[in-house]
Amino acid sequence: MQNIIIYYFSGTGNTKKITELFAEAFGARGAKVTLRDIVSCEAPSVEGYDGVGIAYPVHGFNTPEIVTDFAKKLPCGDGKALFAIKTSGEPLRLNDASSLELSRIAISKGYRFTGERHYVMPYNMVFRHSDAMAAKMLATAKERIPEDARAILNGSLPPLDYPLRARIMTVLCKIERPGMRLNGRLYRVDKDKCIGCMKCVRGCPVGNIKFEDGKFRFGGNCIGCARCAFGCPANAITTGLLNPIKVNGAYNFNADPDEAAIGAYCRKSYEKYFADKSE
Ligand SMILES: Cc1cc2nc3c(=O)[nH]c(=O)nc-3n(C[C@H](O)[C@H](O)[C@H](O)COP(=O)(O)O)c2cc1C
Ligand code: SF4
Ligand code: SF4
Numbered sequence: 001m002q003n004i005i006i007y008y009f010s011g012t013g014n015t016k017k018i019t020e021l022f023a024e025a026f027g028a029r030g031a032k033v034t035l036r037d038i039v040s041c042e043a044p045s046v047e048g049y050d051g052v053g054i055a056y057p058v059h060g061f062n063t064p065e066i067v068t069d070f071a072k073k074l075p076c077g078d079g080k081a082l083f084a085i086k087t088s089g090e091p092l093r094l095n096d097a098s099s100l101e102l103s104r105i106a107i108s109k110g111y112r113f114t115g116e117r118h119y120v121m122p123y124n125m126v127f128r129h130s131d132a133m134a135a136k137m138l139a140t141a142k143e144r145i146p147e148d149a150r151a152i153l154n155g156s157l158p159p160l161d162y163p164l165r166a167r168i169m170t171v172l173c174k175i176e177r178p179g180m181r182l183n184g185r186l187y188r189v190d191k192d193k194c195i196g197c198m199k200c201v202r203g204c205p206v207g208n209i210k211f212e213d214g215k216f217r218f219g220g221n222c223i224g225c226a227r228c229a230f231g232c233p234a235n236a237i238t239t240g241l242l243n244p245i246k247v248n249g250a251y252n253f254n255a256d257p258d259e260a261a262i263g264a265y266c267r268k269s270y271e272k273y274f275a276d277k278s279e
Contacts, residue, residue: 001081001153002031005046006053009038009067011205011225013250014087014121018141019055022085025149038070039205046074051081051152052111054102057124058088058095059224060176061169063102066205066223071102077111083152084116089123090266091273097166115157117148120273124226127265128247131255139257140274176224184208184222186240187229193236200228200237 004026010016016037023033034049046052052074056067063086084099095118103113119141122134129137151157187209189200201209201216205225210217226247229237235248262270 001051003049004031004051004053005034005036005049006055006085007036007038007041007044007070008055009057009064011057011227012124012230014124015055015057017138018085018087018119018121021142021145022053022149025146026153028146029149029153031153038067044070044074046077046080049080051083053083053085055085058086058098060173061094061166062098062173062176064223064225065177068101068105071105074109077106077109080111081114081155082106082111083114083157086116087119087121089121089126091120091269092266093163094166094169097162097170100162100167100170103160114152114155115160117157122251124230124247125242126245126247129251130260131252132257132259132261134251135253135255136257136260136274138253180222180224181220183240183242184218184224185220187218187222188238189216190236190238193234195234197233200232203227203231
């Protein structure tokens, strides 16, 4: 592969960070790389590229629907290589089958699905990792990406292994998609906290937040990307039934990774992830 296009979706910046590290690593190996945000790309093109990447955050053990819908719009692959890059908040194997639907779409469009690489990044929903853990996750990804980029370029990614329980989880968790649309209608803005910056309105990837007649209105298209609530500078957005697991505020990735203390939650999986040479 010499000329690669990577289409990415990133709700709160983690996947974008990883995609940019890949662009650097591919570039260092002499490949030309173009990055495109799925949100602002109406008609995907793969013309002139010999490799296509799709990067996404795992949502409910699946590829987010905004990404699978986008993949359905890809032109015919004519045997081109297509690989996935994904981020998730935890290293559980239940995330392993998240690219299943994406790989099927790619194959049905005539691409060769060559595999995926998976990076653990801090949660933007569920609970807040410490800044030191966030820094350790990013540092781990930085260590691994140059070698992973080499494997993608050489076509030597390991074969995909979709454990049965992960496959079952992806099927069951598809309920998350209509669930997010319904729950999105329950989002609210606390007017006493809101500073009126309109970052939420401008940033929503599906235009689901309107400010009309002095009031915020949340529509029925929410994809649960967490961008509005995570990025609100006043922590003024409540997220309906998901509010108890909301995370607000950017991580400080410049914290000291050596200070990271792995908590009780999924301790073994995190320890294994950090210890593995290649995830
Ligand atoms: C709606 C939603 C569902 C999520 N589901 C999972 C999940 O099933 N497994 C997981 O490990 N992380 C899950 N996460 C965490 C994100 O995958 C993780 O924080 C990711 O790095 C966010 O990437 P982004 O900043 O590019 O959006 C979920 C996050 C959101 C907002
Ligand atoms: S991002 Fe937060 S502070 Fe800014 S307008 Fe939206 S709710 Fe208000
Ligand atoms: S309303 Fe918030 S969580 Fe829902 S899609 Fe828009 S930015 Fe994402």
